[in-house]
Amino acid sequence: MPFEELRALWLVLRREYVERVKSFSFLASTVAAPALCLALAATPALFASRLSAPRHIVVVCSAPEPARQIADAFHHWGLGHYRAEILTAATPQERDKLTSMVRQSRIEGFLWLDNAALASGHVVYVSRSGLDTLGRESLRSMIYRALIRARLATHGLTPSAIDLSLQPISLDLISLRAATVGKDGSDGVAVIVVTVAIITILEMSLLSYGIIVMRSVLEDKTSRMVEILLCSVTPRALMAGKVLGVGGLSLTQVLIWAAIAAGGVTAAGRILGTGLVSSLTLGRGSLAMFALFYVLGYLFYSSLYAALGAAFNTADEAQYWSFILTLPLLFAGMAAWSLFEQADSAIAVALSLLPPLAPVMMSMRIAVGAAPSWQIGLAFALMAAAICAAWALSARIYRVGTLMYGKKPSLREITRWLRYA
Amino acid sequence: MGPGRSRLRSSLDSILPSVYPESGADDRAHQMSLLRSRSRWLRIDLMRALELKFVCKSYDGVVAVDRLSLAISEGCIYGLLGTNGAGKTTVLRMMVGVLIPDHGGVCIFGEPFERRHLKMIGYLPEERGLYRKAKIGELLLYLGELKGLGRSTTQHRIMELAERLGIDAALTQRIEELSKGMEQKIQLLTAMIHDPQLLILDEPFAGLDPLNSALLMELLLELKRTGRTILFSSHRMDRVERLCDEICLINHGRSVLQGGVTELKERFGGRRVRLVYRGGARVPNKDGLIESCRLGDDMVELRVGPDEDAQELLRTLAASATIVSYETVEPSLEEIFIEAVGTHHAV
Numbered sequence: 001m002p003f004e005e006l007r008a009l010w011l012v013l014r015r016e017y018v019e020r021v022k023s024f025s026f027l028a029s030t031v032a033a034p035a036l037c038l039a040l041a042a043t044p045a046l047f048a049s050r051l052s053a054p055r056h057i058v059v060v061c062s063a064p065e066p067a068r069q070i071a072d073a074f075h076h077w078g079l080g081h082y083r084a085e086i087l088t089a090a091t092p093q094e095r096d097k098l099t100s101m102v103r104q105s106r107i108e109g110f111l112w113l114d115n116a117a118l119a120s121g122h123v124v125y126v127s128r129s130g131l132d133t134l135g136r137e138s139l140r141s142m143i144y145r146a147l148i149r150a151r152l153a154t155h156g157l158t159p160s161a162i163d164l165s166l167q168p169i170s171l172d173l174i175s176l177r178a179a180t181v182g183k184d185g186s187d188g189v190a191v192i193v194v195t196v197a198i199i200t201i202l203e204m205s206l207l208s209y210g211i212i213v214m215r216s217v218l219e220d221k222t223s224r225m226v227e228i229l230l231c232s233v234t235p236r237a238l239m240a241g242k243v244l245g246v247g248g249l250s251l252t253q254v255l256i257w258a259a260i261a262a263g264g265v266t267a268a269g270r271i272l273g274t275g276l277v278s279s280l281t282l283g284r285g286s287l288a289m290f291a292l293f294y295v296l297g298y299l300f301y302s303s304l305y306a307a308l309g310a311a312f313n314t315a316d317e318a319q320y321w322s323f324i325l326t327l328p329l330l331f332a333g334m335a336a337w338s339l340f341e342q343a344d345s346a347i348a349v350a351l352s353l354l355p356p357l358a359p360v361m362m363s364m365r366i367a368v369g370a371a372p373s374w375q376i377g378l379a380f381a382l383m384a385a386a387i388c389a390a391w392a393l394s395a396r397i398y399r400v401g402t403l404m405y406g407k408k409p410s411l412r413e414i415t416r417w418l419r420y421a
Numbered sequence: 422m423g424p425g426r427s428r429l430r431s432s433l434d435s436i437l438p439s440v441y442p443e444s445g446a447d448d449r450a451h452q453m454s455l456l457r458s459r460s461r462w463l464r465i466d467l468m469r470a471l472e473l474k475f476v477c478k479s480y481d482g483v484v485a486v487d488r489l490s491l492a493i494s495e496g497c498i499y500g501l502l503g504t505n506g507a508g509k510t511t512v513l514r515m516m517v518g519v520l521i522p523d524h525g526g527v528c529i530f531g532e533p534f535e536r537r538h539l540k541m542i543g544y545l546p547e548e549r550g551l552y553r554k555a556k557i558g559e560l561l562l563y564l565g566e567l568k569g570l571g572r573s574t575t576q577h578r579i580m581e582l583a584e585r586l587g588i589d590a591a592l593t594q595r596i597e598e599l600s601k602g603m604e605q606k607i608q609l610l611t612a613m614i615h616d617p618q619l620l621i622l623d624e625p626f627a628g629l630d631p632l633n634s635a636l637l638m639e640l641l642l643e644l645k646r647t648g649r650t651i652l653f654s655s656h657r658m659d660r661v662e663r664l665c666d667e668i669c670l671i672n673h674g675r676s677v678l679q680g681g682v683t684e685l686k687e688r689f690g691g692r693r694v695r696l697v698y699r700g701g702a703r704v705p706n707k708d709g710l711i712e713s714c715r716l717g718d719d720m721v722e723l724r725v726g727p728d729e730d731a732q733e734l735l736r737t738l739a740a741s742a743t744i745v746s747y748e749t750v751e752p753s754l755e756e757i758f759i760e761a762v763g764t765h766h767a768v
Contacts, residue, residue, distance in 0.1 A: 004569065011566050224550030228611060230519050231544045232567035403519060
């Protein structure tokens with residue numbers, strides 16, 4: 001590219017970056033996204049711990065020891081704060097009365113353990129709202145542990161003997177993948193958290209900044225600025241300046257988010273202990289790979305979005321094709337979730353090498369430590385080739401499309417433009 | 422001064438020393454005018470600021486421009502006329518490299534068009550618009566820098582042109598806060614910001630009120646006086662008539678008529694007479710002398726048939742009425758336009 005063209009590219013890039021980085025929408029989205037994530041994470045705990053009063057629950061149990069054990073377990077139940085009241089009269093009248101109280105919302109619910117239930121192990125929990133799968137499983141496990149303790153107590157074991165008998169085991173998970181070595185699956189959880197965060201940021205950012213590129217091109221077209229610009233800048237430099245300027249903006253935002261996340265994790269580590277921080281930290285190599293695939297993904301998708309902006313007259317007209325462009329990313333996100341446990345399977349390898357899916361799929365495989373270097377290198381090479389092809393195609397559409405006003409072009413017309421350019 | 426003009430000037434100095442003396446730049450327009458007239462007499466071609474050679478452009482099999490050739494001499498104002506959809510905008514876009522011709526070539530100052538020539542060209546597109554939210558000063562600075570100017574040079578040019586166009590107070594405003602006329606002036610400023618040798622303006626008078634139209638005309642004439650070449654397309658024949666040295670009329674992408682305005686008027690208007698008379702109830706058309714006539718109060722405008730004698734007509738009229746005045750009339754460009762397009766359609 002000649003010096004004059006490079007200079008023009010730089011000027012377009014600078015304007016795109018500076019105009020947008022100063023805008024309120026950038027500031028709002030940069031601050032709002034982490035704030036929203038924080039709010040989503042903190043709100044349930046806040047409601048459960050501080051804002052809501054302890055919920056009243058009645059444990060009806062004809063045997064006193066299991067009732068005491070269950071009431072005690074409710075105090076430590078992870079699904080909220082409960083105040084458990086114990087009743088030993090497991091009569092039909094009592095059951096009717098409690099049912100009526102639940103209906104009137106005077107109590108949260110009641111647990112029915114009469115002699116038959118204790119003998120058969122078939123326990124009933126009555127509440128207004130019921131429980132989801134997680135809550136039901138948690139309650140079942142809690143009652144089971146309480147009944148075992150009660151049964152062991154009735155067989156004469158002391159509480160310390162019971163504690164010793166029910167002492168949990170420690171399971172060390174050692175994977176030959178680099179990133180999943182750890183104890184008790186805590187690092188595995190951290191890998192899941194980090195991978196989810198990375199995939200979410202990748203998808204959100206690629207989509208939203210691709211659309212910003214599209215809107216930027218549309219703005220040139222609808223404001224009729226493009227004809228003035230093309231007298232000073234080549235279409236190639238104009239498109240590249242836009243894509244790279246908006247790309248710089250997206251990197252700035254991701255870096256700010258990364259800095260906020262790092263600050264948040266460090267602060268949390270000081271409060272909760274350093275173990276959390278170390279488990280959530282990824283190696284520099286992995287971070288560099290994520291950054292690389294993010295940039296590659298951005299260059300690939302944003303050039304196609306630029307072509308969309310050039311081909312159509314309004315965002316509404318481009319909506320259908322814009323949706324089509326989001327599909328590979330959505331598919332990659334779903335595939336990454338589904339193949340998380342089989343990140344080194346043949347299908348996962350194949351999908352991670354496909355350029356439209358590689359940014360998300362390969363990032364996931366790198367995060368779980370399932371991607372050998374040669375596969376990363378191959379994905380990189382394929383991605384680079386795909387970017388060259390996408391840019392060549394988009395530049396041709398851009399050159400003709402930006403000057404085409406009026407009716408919405410058909411796919412056949414757009415294909416014909418490729419011959420004009 | 423264009424690159425070709427200095428070469429031409431040295432060769433003409435020996436032929437026309439009195440026409441092109443070493444004098445101030447302000448006299449250049451007058452000198453160029455003399456040069457044009459004498460070069461015609463001497464059969465010397467002046468350097469072309471712009472030349473189209475058999476240019477063709479089609480969209481989806483529809484021919485927009487068909488083998489169009491034209492040449493614009495340096496220092497003149499050239500008008501490109503045509504009906505809606507005649508292909509004017511396509512022609513202008515090819516001149517600035519926004520579109521590439523399917524066939525034929527575009528030459529700028531004697532050289533085949535390349536992007537580097539854009540530094541010598543200022544272009545005002547027909548479809549006008551600017552970033553609505555942008556501040557005018559910042560946008561102009563951006564566009565000036567894109568034209569290859571340095572930051573301080575651009576700022577200096579912005580102030581100079583803004584004062585000339587009376588928009589210096591608006592530089593801190595946003596585009597969306599401006600009136601349409603002001604916006605048009607900003608557009609014009611963007612075309613002139615890099616002090617181009619050749620200005621290509623697509624419908625520059627569209628949307629301007631009479632006051633701003635007059636200001637623009639004055640500006641174009643001033644640019645011409647400083648030796649700039651100006652090409653503009655327009656529907657407004659009165660403007661073209663008052664400003665242009667030469668015109669090209671295109672219809673369906675083909676050149677219908679080309680030449681100097683005076684020359685065309687001579688060609689099309691030689692046999693039209695305006696007559697003011699008294700005492701005659703109607704104009705007699707003895708022996709079919711009159712091809713057509715337009716009547717007014719005691720005045721008639723006549724077109725004499727191609728084979729008829731105007732003197733014979735005068736004698737005939739004098740016999741039936743008192744002739745107050747008798748003059749040959751130049752046709753307006755509008756009439757030439759209508760006639761030329763009509764003839765072209767008939768062909």
